[in-house]
Amino acid sequence: MENPGLTLDNKSHRWVIVFLGGLVMCRLLLLLFAPMWDPSEARYAEMSRVMVQSGDWITPHFAPGVPFWAKPPLSMWASAAGIACFGPNHFGARIFTFLAALGLLAMVARAARHEFQSTAMGWVAAALLMASPLFYYCSAAVMTDLFLVLGTTLTMVAFRLALETSSRAWGYGFFVGLSIGLLAKGPLTLVLAGPPIFVYCLFTCQWRQVWQRIPWFSGTLLMLLVSVPWYLLAENHTPGFLDYFIVGEHIRRFTVAAWAGDKYGSAHSKPIGTIWLFALLATFPWCCGLLAAPLRQWRHFRSWLMAANGRCLYLLLWALWPLVFFTQARNIIATYPLPALPAIALLLTEIYWRRASLAKAPRWHPLHPALVGVSATVVLLSVLFPFIKPRFAPGTERELVHCYQAHRALNDRLLYFQKRKFSAEFYTCGQVGTIDSLDVLEQRMQGPGRLFLAIDAQYFAQLPPTVQASFSLLGHWGKQSTLYQQRNATPHLTIDSP
Structure with a gap:
């Protein structure tokens, strides 16, 4: 029988909501007043502006006459739509990315409410995700990564809820998530979502449920109808796109150090395994809360993994696979751990929720006041710095x-x-x-x-x-x-x- 777990008293519940609301408001202030950072954010913002100016919504352009083949255009469509509605300014370029991030928070909260049968745990999961430094930054930055994570998160959440609830809507949501990812970052979406789901099914032996509750034929058709037309239009519009994007960006970029085929900047050559350091920085200080997981005894750890139809196994595979996949990659940047962050937030929520089942709850937990204090300090400094030292804001003109x-x-x-x-x-x-x-x-x-x-x-x-x-x-x-x-x-x- 599932342990009822932990619920929050009214005071704690209010503080979690206040903490989350404060994070969202601080990020909204930065959205409005923080400058466009060179090179990445400003590059995507400028390509989005040019998209509106030129009227070419099929292929973004890196420079006049130079098509941008490195990424699909979903994030640039979002920024271009904002610029078309509100003008070429911070708000216009960033607002739809911010709204997508809020939708992602709502998705994680919905997953937590289902898993723990607690609205309060939904607020906790959303707060932990928003307070992760990397997600906090990307939640209103003009970049492709947030939309990739929107797609992978919808894919993973919808798959789990489709199995748990037999909901046809969540079954189709699985394919909608894949479509979003394909239009945001390409086939990488399939690589990030497929292996964790396969291994989870292998350990839990749910092949029949997966076959019955996921609309594979109609869902795959939906995914292809949503995503493939743009790929065909892009290749017809600028021949050579598919070869560069599929082979270059998805194979050579990650296997060839200092890849010379990058048309749009310099490759980011890093030592093998750098992704794990990036992941620690991306989740600090909340990653320290993972130390409260039952890791000391294999029997307890296995029981923890397989409880609630393998909930923690699913979350752990979801969190670890992006890091394992990019371990051998040499050309990586600090945003690559982002697809793992929603799963890490849900894992931290699960660890906090299960404290009630212990005879003596440990003092150290994911919402320890020390972790909240460090996170609040980092957020406050990120908001104040552009106002205190506007002339010395790095990386902007x-x-x-x-x-x-x-x-x-x-x-x-x-x-x-x-x-x-x-x-x-x-x-x-x-x-x-x-x-x-x-x-x-x-x-x-x-x-x-x-x-x-x-x-x-x-x-x-x-x-x-x-x-x-x-x-x-x-x-x-x-x-x-x-x-x-x-x-x-x-x-x-x-x-x-x-």
Whole structure:
């Protein structure tokens, strides 16, 4: 018989809701006021803006005439829809990603309510997920990862609930989740969801239930009808897409160190096993709550895994497989553990819920005040920093662009030397150029109006003295480029407003 587990008293219940609400509100503030970060977030935001401007909603473009084949466009569709509705600003670019994150939180809460028959545990699971540093960041960042996790989470939650409830709707939800993942990140969705489900069925011997309760034929047809048309349109629109995306992005990227085929940046070569370090950082401090799991005795651990129709086995496989899969990968970034985070949040909720079954509840648990305090401090600092030190916000050109807009006149131009900055393109709606040649720079200096040059100080020092003498320093903003204004050009008298 299933242990009734732990429920929260009214005071604790209120504090969990307040904690979750505070996290959501803090992230909403960052959505509105935090700058677009270079390179990843600003890159996807700028491609989304260009999608709206060009009217090409089939293939995103990395640069004029250069299609972006690295990812399917679901996340960019979402950002482009926001930009089309609200304009090319922080809110427009990020709002639909944020709404998708709220939907993901609701999905995890729904799974927890079903598993533990407790609304309070649903709030706990959602709070633990939102308080994970990686999810907190990605919940309103213009990136593909959040939509991948939306797809994999719906897939995993729907599969479990379809088996538990015999619901036809959840059975189709399984395939809708796969469709979302295929349009967000591609076949990786199948790789992340398939093996955990197979191993779970292998250990629990539920093959008959899986066959009867999942609408395999009609569901697969639904998945193909939703996702395949875009792949065919994309290949027809820009031939060569399928070869680059399927073979390059899904095989060579993870097996070839410093993969030279990356068309859109540099490969991220890391030591084998780095994904586990990323996972610890992504879930800190909440990962410390996993120490309360019954790991010391195999008998207790096996019983814990198989209770409630293998609930913890399912969650553990869901949490571990993305990390195991990427262990051998060399080209990875810090967001790769994200698909494991919903399962980790549910595991932590389960550990906390089962404390009531112990004769003497341990002091250490996933909602220990020390963990809550550390998490709240990290969130508070993340909100306050952009307001306290806006000039030194790392990885964005927002302040430089604002300075240029405050000084510019008609026919003035902003030019970046050596390094392309997507945030500058986003904030100027594409009215910025990038060059890497001294000859081109000297040609541009002869054009009408003044030239505003954004360049790293080390590169400026290497320019010929005659070129350096043509510019005066306007400002420097921490890790951003330094902005120089051309001296010997006379601006037009009509001033554009910023």
